[in-house]
Amino acid sequence: MRAPQSVRCGATFPPPVMSPHPPSPSPPDYAVIIIGAGPVGLLLGCLLGAQGVRVLILEKRTEPLPYSMAIGITPPSLQILAKLELAEPFINLGVKVRDCFLHGQSGYLGRVSFREIASEYRYVLALPQTETVSLLLRKIAEYPSVTIRTGGELTTAQQDQDRVEASFTIHSEADEQRVTAHYLVACDGSRSRVRDLMKVRAVGQAYERHFVMGDFVDDSGLGDEAHLFFTAEGAVESFPLPNGKRRWIVQTSEHLDEAPAGLIRELVQSRAGFSLRDQDQISQSGFTPRRLNCDRYHDGRMILCGDAAHVMSPIGGQGMNTGFADAEFLAKALLSMLRKGLAPEPLLAAYDRYRHEAAQSAIRRAGWGMWIGTWRGKTLSALRDLMLRLACKGCLSHRVGAFYAMLTIPYNTLESVPLAEFNEGTVKGASRGNGLQFLGD
Numbered sequence: 392m393r394a395p396q397s398v399r400c401g402a403t404f405p406p407p408v409m410s411p412h413p414p415s416p417s418p419p420d421y422a423v424i425i426i427g428a429g430p431v432g433l434l435l436g437c438l439l440g441a442q443g444v445r446v447l448i449l450e451k452r453t454e455p456l457p458y459s460m461a462i463g464i465t466p467p468s469l470q471i472l473a474k475l476e477l478a479e480p481f482i483n484l485g486v487k488v489r490d491c492f493l494h495g496q497s498g499y500l501g502r503v504s505f506r507e508i509a510s511e512y513r514y515v516l517a518l519p520q521t522e523t524v525s526l527l528l529r530k531i532a533e534y535p536s537v538t539i540r541t542g543g544e545l546t547t548a549q550q551d552q553d554r555v556e557a558s559f560t561i562h563s564e565a566d567e568q569r570v571t572a573h574y575l576v577a578c579d580g581s582r583s584r585v586r587d588l589m590k591v592r593a594v595g596q597a598y599e600r601h602f603v604m605g606d607f608v609d610d611s612g613l614g615d616e617a618h619l620f621f622t623a624e625g626a627v628e629s630f631p632l633p634n635g636k637r638r639w640i641v642q643t644s645e646h647l648d649e650a651p652a653g654l655i656r657e658l659v660q661s662r663a664g665f666s667l668r669d670q671d672q673i674s675q676s677g678f679t680p681r682r683l684n685c686d687r688y689h690d691g692r693m694i695l696c697g698d699a700a701h702v703m704s705p706i707g708g709q710g711m712n713t714g715f716a717d718a719e720f721l722a723k724a725l726l727s728m729l730r731k732g733l734a735p736e737p738l739l740a741a742y743d744r745y746r747h748e749a750a751q752s753a754i755r756r757a758g759w760g761m762w763i764g765t766w767r768g769k770t771l772s773a774l775r776d777l778m779l780r781l782a783c784k785g786c787l788s789h790r791v792g793a794f795y796a797m798l799t800i801p802y803n804t805l806e807s808v809p810l811a812e813f814n815e816g817t818v819k820g821a822s823r824g825n826g827l828q829f830l831g832d
């Protein structure tokens with residue numbers, strides 16, 4: 392057994408290191424081990440690090456992902472980031488998307504506006520996931536109680552009543568290493584190894600919808616607005632990105648790992664009427680959305696968070712934001728257990744129940760949005776045009792804005808958990824005292 396070496400981090404992952412210490416008889420003890428330094432694991436690490444909690448983050452990659460999946464950061468996520476004094480740096484780098492314009496077979500349908508939503512952030516921030524990860528890595532470097540080990544892949548984890556023991560391999564070293572902690576949180580993404588070890592049932596499936604997305608140098612003149620084009624031949628989505636770039640997503644008939652060069656340009660031209668240039672294309676990738684939700688989010692001291700717990704269609708863009716809300720909820724619960732000595736079971740039961748429900752709601756919404764947006768053929772397109780025209784009218788339009796900004800997801804924040812219900816012990820094992828202290832944190 393070897394003690395993992397403390398590694399401080401910068402905006403990229405620190406390099407994998409050889410442990411200089413001889414094997415130690417007693418493994419180091421962390422309060423929390425987080426598996427995975429994706430956006431959700433890093434945010435959780437920041438929220439705990441800001442309170443001085445001793446955290447080890449274990450990440451199998453040696454460099455962050457070079458490409459961006461998530462680009463939309465919703466107002467509730469900005470509120471979480473603000474608690475870490477991160478909202479401003481994020482906003483300074485991102486693009487404020489205040490309006491999303493909808494176009495159909497019959498022409499312009501209307502606008503979903505975030506300008507009047509009930510939030511201090513009246514926009515969705517467009518920022519590539521690479522930048523989000525980079526900002527979180529920079530922030531986490533400010534917290535001396537947080538250590539990141541990269542190039543280290545979790546192999547097994549087991550727990551007893553008091554602690555969890557995790558074994559992992561460091562790519563550059565032969566021996567398996569072990570660490571212990573009070574809690575282990577799996578932020579290891581949609582193909583979570585920890586979820587398998589926990590034997591948690593994950594119910595999910597792929598949608599029969601396919602897309603190719605690409606980032607381009609932006610010459611469209613569409614500015615800071617998002618535009619969605621719903622046509623009888625398939626959908627096109629277009630979102631602004633910082634630094635004069637724009638993301639285009641086109642619906643395709645089949646999954647294309649390697650889409651032919653020029654495909655996005657051709658489909659954008661024929662469906663949306665915009666002329667893109669091949670030489671302006673920066674990236675391209677195909678994806679087939681999936682949905683997945685676990686029937687429980689914890690087993691004893693091992694807890695699932697982010698994509699490890701739930702996956703939703705990225706069309707509608709809410710996976711990372713849902714994971715951010717999980718992280719905030721869980722950080723508060725962990726602090727209540729670690730600092731106030733509150734019993735874990737009611738707190739984790741609340742996390743299980745309410746975050747499962749929140750994710751289920753986000754999964755359903757993303758699925759519906761994608762389903763309607765991808766109807767093909769003239770009849771269904773005409774029906775969709777009618778529905779979207781109505782949705783963009785009058786008071787409905789404000790509701791749609793709040794809906795897409797994720798303000799209406801239930802239990803999106805801890806504050807929205809029904810206090811009375813919690814105190815009355817509806818959450819299995821919750822006691823009155825626990826509930827009040829937990830929520831009054």
Ligand SMILES: Cc1cc2nc3c(=O)[nH]c(=O)nc-3n(C[C@H](O)[C@H](O)[C@H](O)COP(=O)(O)OP(=O)(O)OC[C@H]3O[C@@H](n4cnc5c(N)ncnc54)[C@H](O)[C@@H]3O)c2cc1C
Nearest residue numbers: 427429431451461462463545580697698708709710711712
């Ligand atoms: C095309 C696309 C567009 C999207 N757009 C949006 C959007 O606009 N808004 C939004 O909210 N969401 C969006 N999403 C979803 C978003 O990308 C995910 O929800 C988000 O990445 C989840 O973050 P995570 O930290 O939970 O998991 P991940 O980002 O998957 O990170 C998991 C980390 O764990 C590490 N890991 C895995 N296994 C191990 C192991 N055994 N040991 C150690 N480390 C391990 C991985 O290397 C990785 O770094 C999009 C997704 C796609 C595919």
